[in-house]
Amino acid sequence: MILDGRLTEEAWRRAESASGFIQQDPNTGDPATEQTEVRVLYDDHRIVIGVMCFDSERQRIMGNQMQRDQSLGADDRFMVAIDTYSDGRSGYYFEINPSGAMGDGLVLAGSGTQVNRSWDGIWNARVDRNEMGWSAEIEIPFHTINFNPNVSSWGINFQRTVRRKVEESLWSGWARNQGLTYMPAAGRLLGLDGLHQGLGLDLLPYVVGNSSAAPGRGAPSSVETGAFGGDVVYNLTPGLRANVSMNTDFAETEVDQRQVNLTRFPLFFPEKRTFFLEGASVFAFSRETGNAIVPFFSRRIGLDDSGVPQPIDYGAKLTGHAGPFDLGVLQVRTRDRGNVAGEDFTVMRAERRFWRQSYVGGLFTSRSRAAAPATQTAGMDVALATAQLFGKEVLEVSGFYLNTTKLRGSRGGSAFGARINMPNDPINWHVALREVQDGYDPAVGFVDRRAYRLIDPGMRYTVHTERSRYVRRFSFEANLAHYFDLDGRLETRRADVQLLRVDLHSSDLVEFHLLPLYERLPRDFQISPGVVLPAGGEYSFVRRHYQAQTTTSRPVSLNATYEDGEFYSGARRQVTGTLSVRPHRGWLINAGGDFNEIALREGRFTTRVWLNDINTQFNPFVSLVNRLQFDTVTRQLGWQSRFRWITRPGNDIFIVYTHNWTDRTTLQTLDRKGSIKIVRTIRF
Template sequence: MRLHPALMLLALAGAGLFPVCVDAQPSAPTRRSVTAVRLPDDARIVLDGRLDEELWETAVPAGDFVQVDPSNGAPATEPTEVRIVYNRHALYLGVMCFDSEPDKWLGYQRRRDEFLQSDDRFMWTIDTFLDAQSGYFFEMNPSGLMGDSLMGGGIDNRQWDGIWNARVHRGDFGWSIEIEIPFRSLNFDPNSDQWGINFQRTVRRKNEDSIWMGWARNQGLRRMTNAGLLTGIRNVSQGLGLDVKPYALAMGESFPGRGQSSFARNTQAGVDVFYSPTSGLRSVLTVNTDFAQTEVDQRQVNLTRFSLFFPEKRDFFLDGAPYFAFGSPLGGDLIVNPFFSRRIGLTPAGTPQRIDYGGKLTGQLGRQDVGFLHVRTGEDQGIVGEEFTVGRVRRRMLAQSYIGGIYTRRDPHGDDRTTRQTAGLDFRLATSRFRGNQNLEATGYFLHADTPSPQGGSAPTGGGNSFGVTAAMPNDLWNIQMASRQVDAQFDPAIGFVTRRGYRRHQPSVEYGPRPRGSKVVRRYAFSTGLDLQTDLRNDLLYRGIDVKLLDVQFQSQDSFNVTVSNRRERLDAPFTPSRGITLPLGAEYENTVATLRAQTASRRVIALSTTLETGGFYSGDKRSAAISLTLRARPGLIVYASTEVNRVELKEGAFTTRLYRLVGETQFSPWIALVNNFQYDSVSAVLGWQSRFRWILRPGSDVYVVYTHNWLDDPLSRFTTLDRRIASKVLYTHRF
């Protein structure tokens, strides 16, 4: 009998060739609490990061952090203390990050919301409704970077920019932070004086993470069921709950690729109005909306048969996005999403379409999470205007579970109306207390989408359905998952995203992640295997993939590498053209084996490298791929990122090569001022793109942007001919009532 390679490795681990330790399953720890001390009415804290006001001494600090890694359950090697005070208008955190080697801090990043895998950092989460299902995430580093996100619905929305302020001070003790969060920036129940709260600190040179509550590796900062309590907040003001944010824009653009060489100049203005009708709800009205400051999409080369998924980057749609999340985040890359906001105000080619106005209501009403959105787009460049409506409700049950529903509607303007609607239900049952502190969850959904009549009338012809279930035990030692779904051939959600129709899919997977006992070199091994089985609705095979991760090693240094072998069998249910002039026929069947090696050095290094090498079969031939990225952090605030991806494909029907290059330079003058230059080129479109984006945060909520974009076509006859170029200057100002 032959053993599967993954089973052999698991057996070796069990036999002791990979000596491992399994975290003891701790009993549920006593829930810690920290009390916020109210300041006298005439008291004032000057934000300079020094914590030198005597007022801070009135608060008892939260401390005694416990290591998550590397020594799970041991006291943190570098102490951290958090004091919390407040007045009628704002919450203040004073944080002392003591360090025995204070000159060895790492803080390369300064730009707001940059990822901090390279830096020391202090993070905290706040669950203002104490529902353990939603909350706010914040983080800072020794260079003063401010990062935040909204948590909820399985989504961590990092594009949310809350209005808050902070300053950092570095000294011979380590580094300290003073933080001010206005109460009007948070939704909460004013009748409750208990919030969920948690803190975590990373000392990057040691690759050490320590946390205040929830130190077991199955828990963590973002699982609010494991958070502590913040008590004592009473009689505070959220103001009128009204923010007015007008903008002014000056823009010039030309399109030499379309024969328009002269610059067309344009000025416009608009406004966003934010209002909280209750302490838990937030509404937004946007008029004459513009997204000129939005960062450019990161290009991808698509060698699959399905559409690529590009994330939303526009502020209006990102604000409150977790309240519209539907279904399970499990299920791989064939996404079924009834609401994908990039369907609104963007053409299929990604060109912006005018938005006349939009309104949105998100938040909590009792035990319900609610989201409502309505947007009207104007006729633009021959594209008909439309109205989009989305409604989403989730009722929270137990500690981490819910049942919910969603409804979407798309109404084109004009006489030829083809109204399209989608409706569905979903649920989540979850606990983090299974067998002590294990995570266990199950989710399911059902969706129905109307299909418009062929004559373009409003009466639907029946439409199609999609439904699915998932079950998972996502834990540190064992991560076991199962996902199944079906998508009918006629299922086409008008404001959604579906990569494939007319199929069934089943995806079981299991990962075993032992940690070597007492190793100073290796932090964690991982071995996994997974099956991806896709059939048509008659259960005839469309695709079968078996992935075996032979070895995944995470080192104590933060370096890592893994090796994966995949076997794939596929039958084409439609002709496929991977490159111009090469078409694979309907009904053709292929079976191939692919090997993949990934290696990555620690992001804390001055020069960090990441490499992915892949070789093996590809339909009727072979494909060799190499993706290499380099990040240079010359000094805090000066970062250069370069990457290349090359795919060489040789098929019986022909051969081709694709190339993708990217170069990004970031000059982060301070946490408030940054200039980012982004260059991209891919051989498929033969377009070289450049975006230069300057942002100056005048104060939290008020910004100045200057954005220049230029695209060139790599024409064989005349190299790099300008296709289009535009420059935009935008000023946004927030006034709070």
């Protein structure tokens, strides 16, 4: 079989087709307005999915994006979810658009609506546009996915987006409380016998060359370096995968997006390094806490507090399934650098699955260096979930407990909480309770604030207007979070009252919020250099939030917000927005910013952040991304240019150049670095 996107081989004509897709949006339960036919073939080493997306207006098919693992939400697309363990809990996610852009991810166990898109599997696909619409062939090697060899049937489901109609249709599980990645509602793929993963061994050697200089940091001379290393990945069992990385390198990593912090609490920056992203979902702890409490936060490894990389000698990782258990073990050693001693990091995670969507789990982390005691965190979490309450309602009940050992002379501390969640339609509500003690300080984790108790109820109500010509839905929402100190005194009361949100059939939307806030400051708060709000101050104020967003299916789109109103002892006006331009298929230009004008009794100041991206995609395997950023807090201008060529799936060439300037007096170079990295995958 030639992988060309054309379903012309005799095998495709003989294969049984899956069709009869049903709308999830806009008219739930109605037949899809465009026909879709899916066929599946397999041999000993791969599964191939063929889809024919018929289209009555093929000249209006949309497929602007071509870059790997980028959002396809503005395009027509075809998606597939596969439950390879046939347990109705988790699986793999693949998607493709009419221009051949590919995306993938892992379907997380739980309510079945979350996809971890950091997973980057080795697979291939091709598309073809023809007089009937567009078609695609998706080839997934069995070497790429884990599965139960003793099971001859998998769960599988398909979804298609017709972007100009804002239509989502599915083969199975089309109810609003279900969806593509709700694996209990998936169909069945039968007769899978004689599947082989091969030896299950991948070698991923790399070689990298760097040239860098930092004249603004006291190192004006260029330094040229080279290195090599790589990963060894081996499937110990069909469900367990081991990964050993030597001389780990992250030259190809994207830069962080600039943020300005106007709160009393630290900002959260997501992980972007490939080694830590792969298998990250196995180490996820208690989905109830979001980013507020993350007991294992991989950015604590190999990065200092300012984001400067620290060399990593080696990393070893074990992730996967073993019977009813999900397991993850991570061990990393960082190298001595200057006056900074190397450290050892250990993370262990286990979940015991029971019933269809529930689990109980445990987590342990440790961070240590020579001649210093280890800092350790241990905890457990539990989630009880069903999607069959009263026949079709979703109910989730979860809880967690964490404890850190003695740290820097303190006595350590705990964090614990519980949550009840009913994420249904039209009513979605939750109640969360949480306590974080002052001594809770996970050395390999992230916590946004300490020494508080939280009561956090919220509710959203949605009205669907399926027969309206213009409006798709109205929604109303209210969230009210109360933070008390450990003596029971109110410290923060934060409300978000969404008075109205209107979603149109065109995918444009507008919304209006009121944001009442009460804040009592337990200590001085320096909100800006020279501007300090004194300890003991109590502030109660209301802000107004307006947002308008136009559909990304147009060549030009805008997402803009405006906030104004009181702010502590004065007033604040904030404008944020992103203008996106798609002049041609494969081109995306974003220009955006975040602008604040703040006038307080203690002082006046402004903040500005500008962000500009130019994303050029030559084809689905070659891309060039340029990012330019500036903010008025650091007064630094940053530019990164990142070229990626996927010579074949699993083999990459990266060329990355980063340059930072400061304009505190005149525009001067702080540092610059250029890297060329070649990665190859050898499979056995």
